[in-house]
Structure formats: structure tokens, C-alpha cells
Amino acid sequence: MTRTLxxxxTPVLILDRSRLLANVARMQARAKQLGVTLRxxxxxxxxxxxxxxxxxxxxxxxxSTLAEAEYFAKAGFRDITYAVPMAPQKLDQVGALIKSGVDLKFITDHPAVAQAAAEAGQRLGVTxxxxxxxxxxxGRAGIAPDSDILLPLAQKLSGALSQPGVELAGVLTHAGHSYGATSLAEIERIAEDxxxxxxQAATRLRAAGFACPxxxxGSTPTALFAKDLTGVTEMRPGNFVFFDLFQQGLGTCAMQDIAVSVLATVVSHHPARNHVLIDAGGLALSKDTGANRNVPGTGYGRVCRPNEALxxxxxxxxxxxxxxxxxxxPDAPKVDFAAHPPGSRLRVLPNHSCMTGAMYDxxxxxxxxxxxxxxxxxxxxW
Amino acid sequence: MTRTLxxxxTPVLILDRSRLLANVARMQARAKQLGVTLRxxxxxxxxxxxxxxxxxxxxxxxxSTLAEAEYFAKAGFRDITYAVPMAPQKLDQVGALIKSGVDLKFITDHPAVAQAAAEAGQRLGVTxxxxxxxxxxxGRAGIAPDSDILLPLAQKLSGALSQPGVELAGVLTHAGHSYGATSLAEIERIAEDxxxxxxQAATRLRAAGFACPxxxxGSTPTALFAKDLTGVTEMRPGNFVFFDLFQQGLGTCAMQDIAVSVLATVVSHHPARNHVLIDAGGLALSKDTGANRNVPGTGYGRVCRPNEALxxxxxxxxxxxxxxxxxxxPDAPKVDFAAHPPGSRLRVLPNHSCMTGAMYDxxxxxxxxxxxxxxxxxxxxW
Incomplete structure (x- = not known):
């Protein structure tokens, strides 16, 4: 039987496949144009x-988690990068995935973790x-490209020839500060940075004799607006599949590109307070208020009728x-209560689709x- | 085999049972002292x-959700109030729970929902x-106690004698604005309000001939600091079982009463930026920043060693x-990096235990x- 919205x-998470496909096609075209792999x-x-x-x-x-790594591995994915700094305790779990046939790479910027990886790899019999x-x-994770510890860290990650334990797979960065840009020109500059x-880090490593394949x-804004990625092999945008109000306010997508929304039901009216009450709150929408930076007054999301895009x-x-x-x-124009009776449905466009999505199975x-x-x-x- | 922290x-949610038991005993004593039922x-x-x-x-x-209602019903709970305003579409699910033997009450403040309940009750053969x-x-949900619609709403909720469909079970309020208080004296005043x-609403209903059993x-702050609950039959605090940094900042609990925390692992150090990186972020901790209102600089949580309370x-x-x-x-004193090597464990006390807990199964x-x-x-x- 056909089901409808x-x-x-409610609340439930709705995904518009046609928007998703368009967003994916846009990023695939970007990767092709820039000559890099889309990861x-x-x-x-x-x-x-x-x-x-x-x-x-x-x-x-x-x-972003080993729970994701295991879920995707189970579904047949074989080339996976876990892009949150590695904890020594997680090496055994990664080792088991590698033994199952997954090329699971991880990241670190700390010599003690590199040392732990080398020892665990030898102990587990994996590289x-x-x-x-x-x-x-x-300014979140990572060392500067001109850091004094780049080469010693590479050395620790290069293992011993006879019993490697760990090998250096390359370098990785994330221009998350592109989310703080105030213009597309600034995003372009950050993409170049x-x-x-x-x-620069790869060049230093290669000059010192390390392979750096x-x-x-990767970030959605820089992946969309980079002019040139010479020397880069891959990009890792994530948010682009769905976008959200933050991205729309930043100028990286249109309102009509936002592919996920939370379907909610009107449960009451309070005319004296000029508000309509819906059954989607801080858990259903998340408490991320980031989109207000670009568009003050966004609150916890913007609201559409179920079949309208705007x-x-x-x-x-x-x-x-x-x-x-x-x-x-209280700060909004007078609400048209008759248009939204109890039991009627609305869709909330999320401020931050990564956070909102995480509340739904x-x-x-x-x-x-x-x-x-x-x-x-x-x-x-996790 | 004994497991330890x-x-x-990581990240995982840790619950200190001894603190939970003390928090529960404190609230049970309050309910007894005030002569009301603890719900x-x-x-x-x-x-x-x-x-x-x-x-x-x-x-x-x-x-707060029908998913909770079904979970607790399955575990044998029989007296349940669903305290988020009812959506008409959820009446069938509630009806099924009532037929299974659960005294499941709900709330509304809207005549259209009352009407829908009467009709659905008759259709389903439940009251x-x-x-x-x-x-x-x-100022969230609810009508004023002196509202003109109180008695008409009660009338709609009183059904027909021959075929009731719905009956009025009472009145319910929530002084959530107690969380905005700036002193315990103000919480006392809000508890009295x-x-x-x-x-007042119950008195008006009874004077008009309605039963109002x-x-x-209920809110944790008002339940803890109310001086007198004459005329009230029950209270519904929730957060008290765990407390959190918001409550501690408000003065309703001590730091040592906070019963839940997120266990995290140190994954790196960045001395130039004076920070330690852990594997618990916006999803593991929630993006609720409410505790900063009472204690600026709290950020997204405070951090303890695994076996220390402070x-x-x-x-x-x-x-x-x-x-x-x-x-x-950058704004903190110089971090003692040697005390927190990669792989070491820390516990994060949450800003808001309701939001943080919801990320864990x-x-x-x-x-x-x-x-x-x-x-x-x-x-x-949901």
C-alpha cells in the first residue's frame, strides 16, 4: 500500500531523493573538474x-566513527578513511577490520599514537x-605543514622494513574554518590555503624520502569553490549530500537544494503568544543554532508546508x-493559525543536517x- | 570477567548508581514532605x-514520547502520563495502549484536539x-488558569454520559521558567506561582461541576524548593535523577550530585593552541550550551578524571x-599535557543531561x- 507523508x-526525518541526486551530481562534477577523487x-x-x-x-x-566503519564494511565498502584522530584503544578494532579485507586508514598527529600503532600492528600482524x-x-586537530614534528612523525609511521606495523599513507587536512567565511571569495581563499x-606537507615528506600517496x-564549502587542486589527490566533503540552512546562509546552496527535513505535527496554538506548537523540539531538530550566524532569526529551523520547497x-x-x-x-508577524490547525503537518529545514540527522535511525x-x-x-x- | 572504565x-555514557540513589531519595523525601505523589x-x-x-x-x-510510553508499558508500568500536547494522529496508538491495560493519560489545551479525542475514543471503544x-x-504550552476556554474545553473533554470517548482527568502545569531563576528565592516564588x-484552574473546574482528580x-527546581503544595496531588520532576551542570549552576544540586557523565579518550595534544583533543564532540555531548548562562565559560561541559568527583x-x-x-x-590556563597523554580517559559532566543522554542507547x-x-x-x- 502506498504510504504518504x-x-x-512524527517527528520523522524525510529525505528528498531528487535533491540528493542533484547535490551528488554537482559534487561529482566538481571532483571531475578539479581532477581529484571524491571520497x-x-x-x-x-x-x-x-x-x-x-x-x-x-x-x-x-x-567519523568506527561504528560507521563497521556498518559500511559490512555493506561491502572496502576503501575507508576514519578521519577523527585515532585513540590507541581503537587499534584492535581497526586491526580486525583490516584483517576482514577493508583498507581502513586512520589519522593522527601525535607521536605517541604513531608509536602505539606501530606496536599494535606488529602485535596483531597487520600493517x-x-x-x-x-x-x-x-585550529582543531593537526600539525602545521612546516611543523618540526612532521618528519619525526612520518618516521614513526613508517615502521620497520621487516615488520612494518604501520605505514604512512599520506596527509590529510580539513578547512572547517570555511564555515566561518563571509563571502564566496573568502571560501575560495580558504580553499587555496x-x-x-x-x-606543502606532502612536498616536505617526499623531499625527505617518504612516500605520500x-x-x-575537504569541506563542503571549499570543495564547491576551490579554483584549483593541483597536488591534491582527493576531497572529502560530507554535508553537500543534504545541505542545510547553515550552508544556504553561507551561499553554498539554494533553499531548494536542502534534501532533508523533519516532518512534524501541529499540536496546539497559543494566539496570545503568537505561536504554533509542533511535536519536534530540541531532540528532533538538535540544539545547533549555527545558521543564525549568517541569517539572524533562523532560530532552530525554518518551516515549509509538506509539499512546498520554500x-x-x-x-x-x-x-x-x-x-x-x-x-x-512574539517577534514574528501575526501567525495565520487557521492555516495550521492541530493535526496539520509541516516540514522543518534543519540548521545543521549532520546534527539533526543523528537523532533518527x-x-x-x-x-x-x-x-x-x-x-x-x-x-x-559509536 | 570484571569490566572497568x-x-x-569511547564515547560512552556512565551512570553513578550511588549518586542516582541519593538523588532519588532526596526527591522521594520532598514528595513525602509536601504530601504529593511523585510521578x-x-x-x-x-x-x-x-x-x-x-x-x-x-x-x-x-x-515525553509514545516510544517511551510503549517501552515502559512493555516493562509493566501501568500508570503513565504523556505530558507533551497530544497530536490527533497519535490517538490510535494511545488507544491501543489503553486497551492493553495501561492507564495512559495525555494533555491538551486545544478544543480541536479535545473534539478529535472524543470522536476517536468512541470509534475505538475506549475512554x-x-x-x-x-x-x-x-509561555510554552497551556492556557491561563483564568482563560475563557477552560470550561468549554473541560466540557468537550467530558464526553457524553452514554458513550464518553474521553474524560477529564485533571489539570497539569510545568514551571519550566524556574530554569531561568537567578536565586533559590526566585525558584520558591515560581513554585508558588x-x-x-x-x-486556580482546578477550583474553577470543580466549581463548574467537573471532577478534577x-x-x-513539576519541574526539578520547583519540586526541590516549593514551600507548600496545598491543593496539588502530584509532582513530575525529571532531571533530578541525574542533575547536570545547568542545575549545579542554578544552585539546585552540588557538583558531586551529577550522576551521568560521558567517558572520553584523549586523542591528541596541540600545545600551540593550548588544547587537548578528546573523542567526544557535539554528538557525544550535545550542543546544549545552557549551563553557560549561570556559569560563563562552562562551554560544552566540565571534565573530571575517571575516579574523581570534582x-x-x-x-x-x-x-x-x-x-x-x-x-x-586559548583563554584557559596552560594545560598540563603530561597529565593527559593520548589514550588516557576523562569524564565530561554534561550541560544538560536530558540532551546528552539521548545520544546513547x-x-x-x-x-x-x-x-x-x-x-x-x-x-x-519516537
């Missing part, structure tokens, strides 16, 4: 179906493949409690209309 | 084991029990990305030491 319990970061979608649409059935992909994390200006940093960059003016989610979302509010997939054409699972947790 | 993968709100713990410690094996309890939601100053509002209040100075989580937490930072339970004495499940989602 009206048949679903999408599945931290956003956490979904085999989405990964397969982006890169086919075996990879290459990027993941780990590690990338050195380079900081290109974000990202490229220069990681290529992978030179990896949000309704004056109906932003101005406040959330755990299971309550408040639309309209599946996508209800549409092709932009009301009909549910599929359910796709997700992997959450 | 060192054996767990804890399980939106925080979402756990049968926690609910049983608080009120025994069948209730009374409060829930729904509804409470009218009263606003006592929070909460009591007065709901008792349940008169329900947080380390200068090691707050000052920034998070999806899977990265940054401790220390289970608790690893300790009695304050390193040994894991149990795993308790949780119900998430």
Missing part, C-alpha cells in the same frame, strides 16, 4: 544507500595505514524544549512529493 | 531501571483520560565539532568506582 508518525564524508548521511549513490558499492568513503593530520587554519598547506582535503515567512522555530517546537513567536525517502518511496537506514552512535 | 569503547518525568532517564528505583514497578510515571494543560508563566495557577505540577580547573570543553571535543583552549553503571556493575538500556527516538 500523512501516514507517518565523501559519510558523517552526515551515515547511510549505505547515500554512499552508493555518491561513489558506488565499495568506496572510497570517509567516516596499519596512517595519514598525518595537517592543520590548515581551522587548504590546498597549499597539505601540498594520498593528499586529502519556507513560510514568520514561521521559524524560535524556541525549542525537549519535545516542543514553537513557531512564530532511518530516512523516509520521497521524490519531492507526498509518496514514501523507500526507507533507508542510518548508523548512529 | 578502562575497558569501555517522575522519565524524559531524562528513559530507563526502566531508573524508573523502578524511583517509583517501583508500575508507576506512576510521566513520559481517553485527558488533562488540561495550564500555563503558569513559562505554579501551585496557584493549577489550583489530578492536579499536577572537575579539573581550566579543562572545560571550550569547543566541539561533530566528533571532536577541545579541552583547555545504554548506561554503563558504576557505584562511583571504576568497575562496571551493570548495563541499563534506554529508549530513544
Amino acid at each position: 500523512n501516514d507517518l508518525p 565523501p564524508h559519510l558523517k552526515t548521511a551515515k547511510s549505505v544507500m547515500v554512499a552508493e549513490l555518491a561513489v558506488g558499492k565499495s568506496g572510497p568513503i570517509t567516516v 596499519f595505514r596512517a595519514l598525518i593530520k595537517i592543520d590548515c587554519g581551522l 587548504e590546498r597549499v598547506a597539505v601540498v 594520498i593528499v586529502s582535503v 519556507p513560510l515567512d514568520g514561521m521559524n522555530v524560535h524556541d525549542v524544549h525537549q519535545e516542543h517546537g514553537l513557531l512564530g513567536g 532511518r530516512y523516509y525517502v520521497t521524490d519531492g512529493g507526498s509518496e514514501i518511496i523507500a526507507e533507508w537506514d542510518r548508523v548512529n552512535g | 578502562n575497558d569501555l569503547p 517522575p518525568h522519565l524524559k531524562t532517564a528513559k530507563s526502566v531501571m531508573v524508573a523502578e528505583l524511583a517509583v517501583g514497578k508500575s508507576g506512576p510515571i510521566t513520559v 481517553f483520560r485527558a488533562l488540561i494543560k495550564i500555563d503558569c508563566g513559562l 505554579e501551585r496557584v495557577a493549577v489550583v 489530578i492536579v499536577s505540577v 572537575p579539573l580547573d581550566g579543562m572545560n570543553v571550550h569547543d566541539v565539532h561533530q566528533e571532536h571535543g577541545l579541552l583547555g583552549g 545504554r548506561y554503563y553503571v558504576t557505584d562511583g568506582g571504576s568497575e562496571i556493575i551493570a548495563e541499563w538500556d534506554r529508549v530513544n527516538g
Whole structure:
């Protein structure tokens, strides 16, 4: 029996496949134009179906947790980079995945972790493949490309010839500060900084005699607006599959490109407070308020009718409690309550699709209309 | 084999049972002292084991989702109030639970929902029990106690004698604005406002001839500091089982009362940026920053050694990305990196335990030491 948006319990996560396909095609064209491999970061979608649409059935992909690595490995993916700095305790789990046939690479920027990897690899009888994390200006993880510890770290990651334990797979950076840009020109400049940093590190490593096969960059804004990626081998954007209000405010996508939304039900009206109450709150939407940086007043999301692409003016989610979302509010124009009776449905476009998606175990997939054409699972947790 | 904190993968959610028991005993004593029933709100713990410690094996309890209602019903709980305004589409699911033997009450403040409940009850052959939601100053859901629609709403919820469909079970309010108080004296005043509002509504209903058996209040701050609950029959605090940094900053608990924390692993150091990187970020901790209102600089959580109750100075989580937490930072005193080598463990006290807990499917339970004495499940989602 055909199910529609009206048949679903709320809140649920809706994925518009036609938008997803267009977003994926846009990024595939970018990778081709720039001459690099697309290794999408599945931290956003956490979904085999989405990964397969982006890169086919075996990879290459990027993941943010070992739960993702195991989920994708089970589905047949074989070329996976775990792009959060490695904890020594996780080496055994990675070793087991490598033994199962997965080329699972990890990152580090700390000599003690490199040492632990070499020892664990020898103990487990596997050769780990590690990338050195380079900081290109974000200031989160990574060493500077001109750091004094780059070469000693590479040395530690190069193992012994007879019993390697670990080998250097390359260098990797992430220009997450592109999210703080205030213009597309600034994103272009940050993309060039990202490229220069990681290529500089690769050049130093090669000059010192180390192989450095992978030179990896990636964030959705820089992947979309880089002018040139000479010297780079791959890019790892993640958010582009869905986009969100943050990206729309930054100028990297249109409102009509946002592919995920939370379907919610109107549960009450409070005319004296000028708000409509929906059953999607801080858990269903997440408490990420990042989109307000670019578009003040966004609140916790913008609201569309189920079959309309553009949000309704004056109906932003101005406040959330755990299971309550408040639309309209004291600073908004007078709400048209008759248009949204209790039981009517609305879709909330998320501020940050990575955070909102993580609250749901599946996508209800549409092709932009009301009909549910599929359910796709997700992997959450750790 | 005995497992300890060192054996767990990270990030994971740790629950200190001894603190939980003390927190529960404190609230049980409050309910007894105030002469009301404790109907804890399980939106925080979402756990049968926690609910049983608080009120025994069948209730009374409060829930925030129908997923919680079904989970607790399956575990044998029979007296449940679903305290988020009812959506008409959820009536069939509630009806099925009632038919299975659960006294599942819900709330509304809208005549259209009352009408839908009456019709659905008659169609399904059940008598729904509804409470009218009263606003006592929070301004989220509920009507004012002196609202003109109180009596018409009660009329709609009183059904027909021959075929009731729905009946009025009472009135319910939530002084969530107690979280915005700046002193314990202000919490006391808000607790009295909460009591007065709901008792006024009950009095009006009874004067008009309606039965109003349940008169329900509840928030953790007001439950802890109310002076008198004359006219009230029950209270529904939720957060008290675990507390968190918000409550500690508000003055309702001590740091040593916080019963949940996120166990994380150090993955790198960046001395030039004065931060330690852990594998618990915006998903593992939540992006709730509420605790900074009372204690600026709290960031996304405070950090303890695994076996210490008090947080380390200068090691707050000052920034998070999806899977990265940054401790220390440019505004903190110089970090003692040698004390926290890669692979070492730390516990993060959460800003808001309701939001942080929702990211995990289970608790690893300790009695304050390193040994894991149990795993308790949780119900998430909707």
C-alpha cells in the first residue's frame, strides 16, 4: 500500500531523493573538474544507500566513527578513511577490520599514537595505514605543514622494513574554518590555503624520502569553490549530500537544494503568544543554532508546508524544549493559525543536517512529493 | 570477567548508581514532605531501571514520547502520563495502549484536539483520560488558569454520559521558567506561582461541576524548593535523577550530585593552541550550551578524571565539532599535557543531561568506582 507523508508518525526525518541526486551530481562534477577523487564524508548521511549513490558499492568513503566503519564494511565498502584522530584503544578494532579485507586508514598527529600503532600492528600482524593530520587554519586537530614534528612523525609511521606495523599513507587536512567565511571569495581563499598547506606537507615528506600517496582535503564549502587542486589527490566533503540552512546562509546552496527535513505535527496554538506548537523540539531538530550566524532569526529551523520547497515567512522555530517546537513567536508577524490547525503537518529545514540527522535511525525517502518511496537506514552512535 | 572504565569503547555514557540513589531519595523525601505523589518525568532517564528505583514497578510515571510510553508499558508500568500536547494522529496508538491495560493519560489545551479525542475514543471503544494543560508563566504550552476556554474545553473533554470517548482527568502545569531563576528565592516564588495557577484552574473546574482528580505540577527546581503544595496531588520532576551542570549552576544540586557523565579518550595534544583533543564532540555531548548562562565559560561541559568527583580547573570543553571535543583552549590556563597523554580517559559532566543522554542507547553503571556493575538500556527516538 502506498504510504504518504500523512501516514507517518512524527517527528520523522524525510529525505528528498531528487535533491540528493542533484547535490551528488554537482559534487561529482566538481571532483571531475578539479581532477581529484571524491571520497565523501559519510558523517552526515551515515547511510549505505547515500554512499552508493555518491561513489558506488565499495568506496572510497570517509567516516567519523568506527561504528560507521563497521556498518559500511559490512555493506561491502572496502576503501575507508576514519578521519577523527585515532585513540590507541581503537587499534584492535581497526586491526580486525583490516584483517576482514577493508583498507581502513586512520589519522593522527601525535607521536605517541604513531608509536602505539606501530606496536599494535606488529602485535596483531597487520600493517596499519596512517595519514598525518595537517592543520590548515581551522585550529582543531593537526600539525602545521612546516611543523618540526612532521618528519619525526612520518618516521614513526613508517615502521620497520621487516615488520612494518604501520605505514604512512599520506596527509590529510580539513578547512572547517570555511564555515566561518563571509563571502564566496573568502571560501575560495580558504580553499587555496587548504590546498597549499597539505601540498606543502606532502612536498616536505617526499623531499625527505617518504612516500605520500594520498593528499586529502575537504569541506563542503571549499570543495564547491576551490579554483584549483593541483597536488591534491582527493576531497572529502560530507554535508553537500543534504545541505542545510547553515550552508544556504553561507551561499553554498539554494533553499531548494536542502534534501532533508523533519516532518512534524501541529499540536496546539497559543494566539496570545503568537505561536504554533509542533511535536519536534530540541531532540528532533538538535540544539545547533549555527545558521543564525549568517541569517539572524533562523532560530532552530525554518518551516515549509509538506509539499512546498520554500519556507513560510514568520514561521521559524524560535524556541525549542525537549519535545516542543514553537513557531512564530512574539517577534514574528501575526501567525495565520487557521492555516495550521492541530493535526496539520509541516516540514522543518534543519540548521545543521549532520546534527539533526543523528537523532533518527532511518530516512523516509520521497521524490519531492507526498509518496514514501523507500526507507533507508542510518548508523548512529559509536 | 570484571569490566572497568578502562575497558569501555569511547564515547560512552556512565551512570553513578550511588549518586542516582541519593538523588532519588532526596526527591522521594520532598514528595513525602509536601504530601504529593511523585510521578517522575522519565524524559531524562528513559530507563526502566531508573524508573523502578524511583517509583517501583508500575508507576506512576510521566513520559515525553509514545516510544517511551510503549517501552515502559512493555516493562509493566501501568500508570503513565504523556505530558507533551497530544497530536490527533497519535490517538490510535494511545488507544491501543489503553486497551492493553495501561492507564495512559495525555494533555491538551486545544478544543480541536479535545473534539478529535472524543470522536476517536468512541470509534475505538475506549475512554481517553485527558488533562488540561495550564500555563503558569513559562509561555510554552497551556492556557491561563483564568482563560475563557477552560470550561468549554473541560466540557468537550467530558464526553457524553452514554458513550464518553474521553474524560477529564485533571489539570497539569510545568514551571519550566524556574530554569531561568537567578536565586533559590526566585525558584520558591515560581513554585508558588505554579501551585496557584493549577489550583486556580482546578477550583474553577470543580466549581463548574467537573471532577478534577489530578492536579499536577513539576519541574526539578520547583519540586526541590516549593514551600507548600496545598491543593496539588502530584509532582513530575525529571532531571533530578541525574542533575547536570545547568542545575549545579542554578544552585539546585552540588557538583558531586551529577550522576551521568560521558567517558572520553584523549586523542591528541596541540600545545600551540593550548588544547587537548578528546573523542567526544557535539554528538557525544550535545550542543546544549545552557549551563553557560549561570556559569560563563562552562562551554560544552566540565571534565573530571575517571575516579574523581570534582572537575579539573581550566579543562572545560571550550569547543566541539561533530566528533571532536577541545579541552583547555586559548583563554584557559596552560594545560598540563603530561597529565593527559593520548589514550588516557576523562569524564565530561554534561550541560544538560536530558540532551546528552539521548545520544546513547545504554548506561554503563558504576557505584562511583571504576568497575562496571551493570548495563541499563534506554529508549530513544519516537
